[in-house]
Amino acid sequence: MKIIVSKIFTLFFIVMYNLTFAQNKSDREWIVIDKDWRFSFGHLYDTKKDFGHAEGYFSYLTKTGFGDGPASKDFDDRAWRKLDLPHDWAVEQPFGENGSFSHGFKMAGKGFPEKSIGWYRKKITIPETDKGKIISLQFDGVFRNSKVFFNGYYLGTEQSGYNGFEYDVTAYVNYGGENTIVVRADASMEEGWFYEGAGIYRHVYLKKTNPVHIALNGTYVTSEVKADNAEVTAEITIENKGNYKGSVEVIQTIFDASDKQNANTSESITVPEFYKSANYKSKLIVHNPKLWDIDLPNLYRLVTELKQNGKIIDRYETSFGIRTIKFDAEKGFFLNGKSLKLKGTNNHQDHAGIGTALPDEIQYYRIQKLKEMGSNAYRCSHHPPTPELLEACDKLGMLVIDETRLMGINDYHLNDLERMMKRDRNHPSIFCWSVGNEEWNIEGNIVGERITNVMQDFAKSIDSTRPVTVGISSGFKSGISSVVEIMGYNYLGNGDIDAHRNEFKNQPGMGTEEGSTFATRGIYFTDDAKHYQSAYDRKPRPTFYSIEEGWKFYAERPYLAGMFIWTGFDYRGEPTPYGWPSVTSYFGMMDVCGFPKDNVFYLKSWWTNKPVLHIMPHWNWNGMQGKEIEVWVHSNCDEVELFLNKKSLGKKKMEINSHLEWKVKYVPGTLEAVGYKNGRKILTEVQKTTGKAENIKLSTDQENLSEGNVKVVTVEVTDKNGLHVPTANDEITFSIKGGKILGVGNGDPTSLEKDQFLDDVELVSITHFQEQKGTSASLPNELSSYPENEWITAFQDRDYKKQAPSHIYRGEFDLKKYSASNTVSFFYKKIGIETVVFVNGHLINPSAEDSQKYVLDFTVLKEGKNAIYIAATPLQKIKDWDVMNTDPGIIQVITPAKPWKRKLFNGYAQIIIQKEENAKEVILSAFANGLKTGTLNMGFKK
CATH class of the missing domain: 3.20.20.80 (Glycosidases)
Known part of the structure; x- marks a missing residue:
């Protein structure tokens, strides 16, 4: 029977994929662009809270290139939160009774318009040398109803949160300069009746190819096993997004897991016409194939190369297996x-x-x-x-x-x-x-x-x-x-x-x-x-x-x-x-x-075929002495004998696909099960009454992870003898060096604890923005008193042909909760050529890193209303239809995250950590009142 084969998408593979292309001088590149995105919440229906998106006279649907608000390439996103993908904003939100039953009562999505829209922005540089290539953006999945823009140009909408999709951006690229990718995700509607997350929760790639190339998901490999051979059919879809007319050589090579070449074929084919695609099939024979199986998942690799005038113009790899x-x-x-x-x-x-x-x-x-x-x-x-x-x-x-x-x-x-x-x-x-x-x-x-x-x-x-x-x-x-x-x-x-x-x-x-x-x-x-x-x-x-x-x-x-x-x-x-x-x-x-x-x-x-012996429940039942406890034993042994404090409670035969039960009056001590096969003792298992919790134990589950920068750590507590305490519910606090914590959990279905402890980034608007004319182009170093009756709404009916030499602006911003731990910055958006900023009467100097960013000292600010004054020489219109910026900027308030913590649930919690890029080691520490601190030094394979 014919079978299927597969394409691999690991980050390791992607790196090797790009290296291989570089070595073979193929035009194809497939680059992960998960790092360094900017993110902020918008709003479901209030366009002002959605950064003015869709307020423009011409929208992105009426005229090409009119993406407005955050969709504009020139939008200022400096105050937005910085993050890496994949990202799920729903898991970051608190729980609330008004949240969706289906989505685990997270306060996001439907019913929460301020947490149902997420904006993502990223800037990339595409070199001049890429001219002539086809440039695409590939998304593995965005939940959901995503709109994607590139340099202000609308690319398309994908309704489902589960589909992968790709957009060709070749026509919109600023070669040799900065390019802006923007995604607006709308998670207000649910597709399923289960937790689905929100945002760009899968990988994103920048893809570059020759105009003549293998199409997206453009290989289909099947095989038919005949005696000691497998006949592999490799069907490819070639796409021509250029004006090339002629033929290319298609070379198909199969490698096994050890990179040994197993089969090869080559043929010359005619390239499809402009913006057309065509399918081509090749037959290859693999002798004595190693079949893919659940116990021996043998994989092969099909390398498809397109050669034009002797030069490799595309190279596409497909992982597959042979099986019936x-x-x-x-x-x-x-x-x-x-x-x-x-x-x-x-x-x-x-x-x-x-x-x-x-x-x-x-x-x-x-x-x-x-x-x-x-x-x-x-x-x-x-x-x-x-x-x-x-x-x-x-x-x-x-x-x-x-x-x-x-x-x-x-x-x-x-x-x-x-x-x-x-x-x-x-x-x-x-x-x-x-x-x-x-x-x-x-x-x-x-x-x-x-x-x-x-x-x-x-x-x-x-x-x-x-x-x-x-x-x-x-x-x-x-x-x-x-x-x-x-x-x-x-x-x-x-x-x-x-x-x-x-x-x-x-x-x-x-x-x-x-x-x-x-x-x-x-x-x-x-x-x-x-x-x-x-x-x-x-x-x-x-x-x-x-x-x-x-x-x-x-x-x-x-x-x-x-x-x-x-x-x-x-x-x-x-x-x-x-x-x-x-x-x-x-x-x-x-x-x-x-x-x-x-x-x-x-x-x-x-x-499984492995011997198994498991006793339930645990044996910590303080206060239940003398009461009957149901004891079950799960095993595939022929017989199991149960002992309490070395006294036999009887031997029982195990029926196939069943379990065994005893009624046992609780006495502290040791419950022991002995498993027999063919009359011979082969396994023992115990449940012991433990002492009080004394030590925090941290351990990794690395054997269940692929190689990479992420590890899963099990958190538990033990008694003085090192026994796991199955009833422990201590709250554990964590600190980490050389890495970051991605999330914490404990398996408690009723836990309303935070999943993630992140800095809170709040954007505070400047309101009641007013202006009056200055008398000189020289800007003040100290704030003067200005006639109250001369303040008018800023930029209202401004005559740009008869402007004053300078303008004084004032507004206010509200810090509802403010303390010395907050970091407050003013991200200025240019409303003048030269600018001076005052907050609550104090002159504020721009930061060294960014001349349009002002970090506001704690001593300058106060809880509640704060006054901001901006003195600026005016911008001039070059053309009558130029649109002038009237937004002075945004106040960013960062509240630092509290320490990561989680309660144990019935003895366990879990923490997922990721190594920092250049760290040589990661050290995780865990603390709790009355317990000895636990420390884990984790090594990572390079």
């Missing part, structure tokens, strides 16, 4: 001809402390955590993922269902589907396309059937090598269920799966969502008042099934390919079965940090 997939209606799923039960999870894209702005390393961390649990499949719920997640799945060996956002048959729906598939179809990890999920309005009727038929056939026209599925939850009888290629069952309680299978015996099926149980990590008695659910695996509601019940159902039926649990990780939003103040889900096998709940060990017992 097959669904059988009787026997389930096969990978490389071997039966494989899908052991999957559904997941959204956010993580504790950082929201949706995941560093690439965290993608690897999360996929590796799922692999450790025994999972072999991942469903992207419910939208196209970031490219780096698919790269992690390719490299680590995780199968993927790739899912589009919305069902439909028009351009909006099909174009989204096509872009997702063309971007992702080379990834060997993807084994199925999903074109919908729980579309209750159409699932069981003729409309759903029609839409599914169109989307399914449309998908096949783009990629015929993978099947199509839809997740169905409103009964498995008609409509979509009767026509979809691979039936996706969402929850046993929603219909009779066996009955549907008996009616459609030629239709393969899998459980696209199952489980949906409630559990809070480290909690063993449900407490509805505190919004905590017991971690024992129970039915979430009478008609639904526990994790164990669900897995048994699918494991016992060969015709079902497997199941995808809802969910692998907890996620922000959908805090079912509660509401405020719960802010995260309870469904995950792991919490939002990736700390395992006890269900992880049930799955690990039956999803």
